[in-house]
Amino acid sequence: MTDESQQLESITQKEYKAGFVTDIEADSLPPGLSEDVVREISRIKGEPEFMLEWRLKAYRHWLTMETPEWAHVHYPAINYQDISYYSAPKKKDDAPKSLDEVDPELLKTYEKLGVPLDERARLAGVAVDAVFDSVSVASTFQDKLAEEGIIFMPISQAVHEHPELVEQYIGSVVPYKDNYYAALNSAVFSDGSFVYIPKGVRCPMELSTYFRINAANTGQFERTLIIADDDAYVSYLEGCTAPMRDENQLHAAVVELVANDRAEIKYSTVQNWYPGDENGKGGIYNFVTKRAACRGESSKVSWTQVETGSAITWKYPSVVLQGDNSVGEFYSVAVTNNMQQADTGTKMIHLGKNTSSTIISKGISAGRSQNAYRGLVRVTPKAENARNYTECDSLLMGDKCGAHTFPYIEVKNPTAQVEHEASTSKISEDQLFYCKQRGLDTEDAVSMIVNGFCKEVIRELPMEFAVEAQNLLGLSLEGSVG
Amino acid sequence: MLEIKNLHASVGGKEILRGINMTVNPGEVHAIMGPNGAGKSTLSNVLAGRDGYEVTQGEIIYKGENLMELEPEERAQRGVFLAFQYPVEIPGVSNIYLLKAALNAVRKYNGQDEVDAIDFLNLVRERMKLVKMDEQFLHRNVNEGFSGGEKKRNEILQMAVLEPALAILDETDSGLDIDALRTVAEGVNALRAEDRSIVMITHYQRLLDHIVPDFVHVLSEGKIVKSGDKELAKELEKSGYSWVHDAPEGQTA
Ligand SMILES: Nc1ncnc2c1ncn2[C@@H]1O[C@H](COP(=O)(O)OP(=O)(O)OP(=O)(O)O)[C@@H](O)[C@H]1O
Numbered sequence A: 001m002t003d004e005s006q007q008l009e010s011i012t013q014k015e016y017k018a019g020f021v022t023d024i025e026a027d028s029l030p031p032g033l034s035e036d037v038v039r040e041i042s043r044i045k046g047e048p049e050f051m052l053e054w055r056l057k058a059y060r061h062w063l064t065m066e067t068p069e070w071a072h073v074h075y076p077a078i079n080y081q082d083i084s085y086y087s088a089p090k091k092k093d094d095a096p097k098s099l100d101e102v103d104p105e106l107l108k109t110y111e112k113l114g115v116p117l118d119e120r121a122r123l124a125g126v127a128v129d130a131v132f133d134s135v136s137v138a139s140t141f142q143d144k145l146a147e148e149g150i151i152f153m154p155i156s157q158a159v160h161e162h163p164e165l166v167e168q169y170i171g172s173v174v175p176y177k178d179n180y181y182a183a184l185n186s187a188v189f190s191d192g193s194f195v196y197i198p199k200g201v202r203c204p205m206e207l208s209t210y211f212r213i214n215a216a217n218t219g220q221f222e223r224t225l226i227i228a229d230d231d232a233y234v235s236y237l238e239g240c241t242a243p244m245r246d247e248n249q250l251h252a253a254v255v256e257l258v259a260n261d262r263a264e265i266k267y268s269t270v271q272n273w274y275p276g277d278e279n280g281k282g283g284i285y286n287f288v289t290k291r292a293a294c295r296g297e298s299s300k301v302s303w304t305q306v307e308t309g310s311a312i313t314w315k316y317p318s319v320v321l322q323g324d325n326s327v328g329e330f331y332s333v334a335v336t337n338n339m340q341q342a343d344t345g346t347k348m349i350h351l352g353k354n355t356s357s358t359i360i361s362k363g364i365s366a367g368r369s370q371n372a373y374r375g376l377v378r379v380t381p382k383a384e385n386a387r388n389y390t391e392c393d394s395l396l397m398g399d400k401c402g403a404h405t406f407p408y409i410e411v412k413n414p415t416a417q418v419e420h421e422a423s424t425s426k427i428s429e430d431q432l433f434y435c436k437q438r439g440l441d442t443e444d445a446v447s448m449i450v451n452g453f454c455k456e457v458i459r460e461l462p463m464e465f466a467v468e469a470q471n472l473l474g475l476s477l478e479g480s481v482g
Numbered sequence B: 001m002l003e004i005k006n007l008h009a010s011v012g013g014k015e016i017l018r019g020i021n022m023t024v025n026p027g028e029v030h031a032i033m034g035p036n037g038a039g040k041s042t043l044s045n046v047l048a049g050r051d052g053y054e055v056t057q058g059e060i061i062y063k064g065e066n067l068m069e070l071e072p073e074e075r076a077q078r079g080v081f082l083a084f085q086y087p088v089e090i091p092g093v094s095n096i097y098l099l100k101a102a103l104n105a106v107r108k109y110n111g112q113d114e115v116d117a118i119d120f121l122n123l124v125r126e127r128m129k130l131v132k133m134d135e136q137f138l139h140r141n142v143n144e145g146f147s148g149g150e151k152k153r154n155e156i157l158q159m160a161v162l163e164p165a166l167a168i169l170d171e172t173d174s175g176l177d178i179d180a181l182r183t184v185a186e187g188v189n190a191l192r193a194e195d196r197s198i199v200m201i202t203h204y205q206r207l208l209d210h211i212v213p214d215f216v217h218v219l220s221e222g223k224i225v226k227s228g229d230k231e232l233a234k235e236l237e238k239s240g241y242s243w244v245h246d247a248p249e250g251q252t253a
């Protein structure tokens, strides 16, 4: 190995900046999973009957299922009895009604993470819902949004205030039977965000949820449901971090999006869960089911994700293109370093006529990590004139990491046009030396080259998020070039 | 400015530079000529601090500092600039982004604040005129899809923005058409200054017609075998390098 590659190697030895623990009293359920635990979660939340029934159906179904093993990831079997399924910061009596009632320790936590919850301090135009372990601790701008008829609140609150909407839509995109982790989530989900944009309304600000796992041995099972009614528009951002812990922690979320006629949803994620240390100790298992239904004609959903964290990521944000002329997009950057494993991609299911989808996937692997893209493009017999464009690029840093591409294409209609392009490259020493000769240090040079590689994805992110993502890419690869 | 003493360097275990001596004072322009494979690019890479180029003997003093102890970026920040013989493409990174990052790196080293966005744009626009480059190049990715000549101009644009103390131009004239050669030469001439030294590597006298050097050196088989003034280049043009080799030892400067 040349000096240069050693240097590259050493800059991707990263430091996880969000890895602190907040010292706060919590109400937690003891570890273990049973029907009683499911009932207890529902009881704590004071849920209506339909919710409990649904949870129980999901739980009973989950018991009949087996852990999926097809992904290109390896980890010891998870003992679901060792996990606590509910943890909430202790609060005085009921849920905080304003920020003044939120525990100052929590506000400090979010400030440290760069997500100040103080509404005055917020960048204009971003409403935040902060989820700490199992519960939502603060939602900002709720009142202002309500003036437009927009509902943006913790899903636990929506279950009470808008039970008809929740009952109508929950599980309508991701049924509890969908997969192992979706079933588990449906049984024990604790909180998450709920968004409803009424007909004809363009949401005037970015909505954002910030997820934070704090408690040890706790799983986070959030559930997000976003509905954009006819001609509505919303841009939604999701960010996440967790403390550094030696044990692996499970995060099994479900996100469902529904876009009705001519509605558009932009969903952006910057995922920075704790990835474990350089030897692969600790880190989050991120097993997430994200799916959107383009139900209405000419509806559109874009998923944009920058995934730098988690020990293992297993995630395929998908779009079911039901409405005629509907559009699905997936823009993804997945970075793996050290011992991280990622198996991520998308599914585009073309059902309606003239539906189109775009997939741009950028995988960056460093250290001894494994990075797989897995994508399905399915064109069903009735989907006349479907179009798909897929571009899948991998960047390798060093020679101990791996990049894998698993494209699945199923075309059942002869009018379909499906294009697939793939490339694999390395950061060249020529590029690095060129940048250094212009005065950039190795880290800045790597960060610049990597950001260039990801440009098509980064530019899909809202401005403030793009800057955060760029910094994160630099940080995630700190200590790893080779 | 720059003092090279008995410099020996090898690449991949093979000795390429075999005892180079050279002194470059502030304000001087030196031309280095010599046959293919003589070690000219090797010398520029050694000066810039490229990995894999091992100095086995001798020293390089730049502004009183031992250059060999510095990382490539530290040398660049201190004003050592290399215009590459083969400029590198960086996909997805715009030219203006790299220029700004480079300028800020130098400014940071000099204890200055990051350049103001408006000032920067004005500076770049002005410097682009120097090399007659169209502004669209600012927003294209670094060297991606640039023609050979455009890449060379881009190198000089970077030099014009960074205002280095020591510029090493490795065959900046190769691949340029006659008009481009004149433009680039005018650009370099405009950058000649009392406190700036330029080392130009070239194969052709015609560049030296435009940028008149103070000294000309002939590098052959890793050594400077002859030094002289601009007339030496003309002699070489006429008689080729064999003339230098055939010359008795005593005549080499
Ligand atoms: N990485 C390397 N490994 C082995 N030999 C090398 C390496 N790099 C350069 N060389 C050799 O060093 C010698 C000098 O190369 P250099 O590029 O310095 O020549 P040059 O004088 O710049 O030639 P030209 O005029 O063709 O640009 C050549 O013989 C070349 O093959």
Ligand SMILES: [Mg+2]
Residues within 6 Å of the ligand: B040, B041, B042, B085, B170, B171
């Ligand atoms: Mg050369």
